[in-house]
Amino acid sequence: MSSKAKPFIPLEEGKRRELMPSLKEIRLASIRRPVSQAIGTLLIVGFLIFIVGPLVVLLTWAFAKEWFYPALIPQAWTWSWWRIVLTTSHLGHSILLSFIFAPVVTTLSALICLPAAYAFARYSFPGRRWFMVSLFAANAFPKMGLYMSMAGLLFAFNLMGTFWGVVIVQLISTLVIMTWIPSAAFRSVPRELEEAARDVGARPWQVFWRVTLPIAWPGILVGLILGFLASLDEAQGTFLVGIPNYITMPVQMYTLVGHYPQQAAAVFAIILTLPSVILLLLVRRYIVGGTLAAGFRIR
Amino acid sequence: MRQKPWVGLLMSSGPMIVMIVFIGLPIVLAVAYSLGDVLGLNRAIAAVAQHQVIVKHGLTLKVYRDLWANAGIRADIGATLWVTVVAVAVVLVIAYAVSLYLRFNHNRLAKVLSAIYLIPLFIPVVIASYALVTFWNAGGFVDALMAHLGSQGFPGLSYTLTGVVIAQVWVNLPFAILMLSSGLTAVPDSLIEASRDVGSTFLRSIVRIVLPLNILPTVIVLTFTGIGILGSFTIPYLMGPTAPQMLGVATTTYYQAFNEPQQAQALAVLTFVLAAGIGVIYVWANVQANRREGIS
Known part of the structure; x- marks a missing residue:
């Protein structure tokens, strides 16, 4: 919710209760928020790997002397x-x-x-x-x-x-x-x-x-x-x-x-x-x- | 606008002349050739071609009919449309996710994100395709990573249509995010806050307020990405399977490997017609936007 003050509009009792978050909802939100944030962060990290990964691997190949599957980095390096x-x-x-x-x-x-x-x-x-x-x-x-x-x-x-x-x-x-x-x-x-x-x-x-x-x-x-x-x-x-x-x-x-x-x-x-x-x-x-x-x- | 229309016409004639001579004329020749005309400037190309359809008078659709009767070509057309639709959809979803994240977050991750997403724009397409082939190939880095994580039997996505989609998405994302982001910046914060204040959820205010204000950038992304992918050559050539091919590759194969330039031209014309269909949406969206803003 936005932190800005809202104009006060009187509401009837039922409506007011409907708008106010219940304790359960607050507790749920406090769990949900970090979880959704974690998922978001994970997705972004995935995106970054998707974009940068191929280029990093290409760059590494330029200095590789030997690089056999399934090693994640070359076994030997060279400038030649x-x-x-x-x-x-x-x-x-x-x-x-x-x-x-x-x-x-x-x-x-x-x-x-x-x-x-x-x-x-x-x-x-x-x-x-x-x-x-x-x-x-x-x-x-x-x-x-x-x-x-x-x-x-x-x-x-x-x-x-x-x-x-x-x-x-x-x-x-x-x-x-x-x-x-x-x-x-x-x-x-x-x-x-x-x-x-x-x-x-x-x-x-x-x-x-x-x-x-x-x-x-x-x-x-x-x-x-x-x-x-x-x-x-x-x-x-x-x-x-x-x-x-x-x-x-x-x-x-x-x-x-x-x-x-x-x-x-x-x-x-x-x-x-x-x-x-x-x-x-x-x-x-x-x-x-x-x-x-x-x-x-x-x- | 200044008056003196003839000055404007004169100044703009440079690219127009180049376009008419070196793009417009070849397109007309290509269309005519694919319809059976082998005279005039088409004579040079027609002199050495195989399996030509030649008509003495008028034009014919026989080249197109023969191509359509070929199951391989129908598969190529299907593959081209599939790759285009799927890649455009994925680009749009990811680009929207990223640009919305960038619009509403200003943390460190957002900074890193905004520095990184532009990178593919810096990389020549040949290089990008090559890097992606190495990365996604069987025995490549993703395969090795999977093996380390305990999952054997990663099939390798290079030389598949899925691989082509991955590469198209990689190459087209920066432009899409750029367009959408600059559109989203134009949506005022106050409008979003107002909708939140009356009780909309975040998702609702995005769908109801932000997206409708961002139609033109969305259409631009859709059409330019779509047309680019439809006619692409380098990515499917390096990343794609031998069959079915995308039309860009099939065109080249018919010309260079089969020495059938007429069939190749017909495929190019077909791609162009499909692209023109997408282009109409782009022009229409611009006209609408101009009308809304009162520009005649």
Whole structure:
């Protein structure tokens, strides 16, 4: 029950007794409460193991020399898999390649999408909402089907197996993120602030640069980082278009899973995950603060 | 809203052009190809394909009819729908439990919880699937843990549809909790307290007051998670059984292993139609919410 005082309303005797907890009920509640709390705690601990467990095990594999069932920790430890993965040249090459593609794709995507994000937030034009929805609808088409048909198109443009072919294929999986989330951020900038700046004589670009952009920045940053990660993690399209010249990290990961020792895959997985973890930690508070959630509302 | 609609149109044309050329056009080509059209830009893909259905004039549904006659494909469709429905339901239940707990508790456990639930968002899907396969596999960590606790014969959930559901839930939880949490934050404390004051139990005030105010976030979670799972490839590819497959995997198998791109495209179109059905709910919920808030 809430601890706040309630307004006093006179009740007839029977009703009053009905509302007052009996001694038995109080005793029951005093037992029930710790029990339900214990169950709650247990469920949460279970949830935490469900989420973290697989990652802890993966991390452990990267340092395992021997780990046989049913031991819960490896029998012997080693660092050697890190050296093996980092010095195997085609693996190192994939890492490098991934970090060339992702910035290029992110930059290009930002140049294309951010003006649109601003327009969706600030201009009223025919088909505005329809555009936003169709952007999302287009993404609901299964990627594999899309890449199959795109292959024909890329052949026609002579882009199959080329750098820019891969860029385009990765670009299309960033479009929604890079438009929707920054657009919500631009929309959240109070118009009165922009108008006030204009009233004291700021030019339009000054208003944008000094007022709009700083306030919308968290949302734009979240968009940029999620776009970067979408590009970094894209495997299916990159495989179809880029092979055999451009084998990026996630594409490599598919081969590693089946064909290399567990430890090599684990080490490679950690290297592939590190940038995501670092980048997302940077924007964690914005994401939790609702910046991401705001992007999924069509207005 | 500012005037000058043509400025807005011009600024938003970037992603629209990219979308129309590299997503819209391929979708049209895919649909046409699956209906028997092998001309134009479909010529390249059709040149090397096997078991094609070609029509001289008009279009045909023969590809779809043949696929439907295939019991394997029907099992794949069934598996896809089963995984999608079960995973979405589980995600919704767990996400609601977690976000309600976070909304009404501020103890140390809640702090740990709010730091941890976001983690899967940080992990590339390939890595997540791989980690989950190792964790849930027969001979994996859960198996070992069970053996230590005295329960032998854990079957291993990797390479089963249950395993696929587990992985889908793992991957989709952060987004769901984020959406629901940010929706729940918007429900004012005073409203909940008021309902408690007039004698509602906690559960009742949640069902009667909190949930109705949180419909849009719930629909967003439902639809985005549903569409994501429906078309997913990586998770069922790494975690799922050889048969039945989810449609995302079946599409790839038909294209790469069987060299039947036309059938593969038909499966992709089928997935898209199912996804579009879910998408309609999303758009409808947004329209309703905008109407309630007086945005035309």
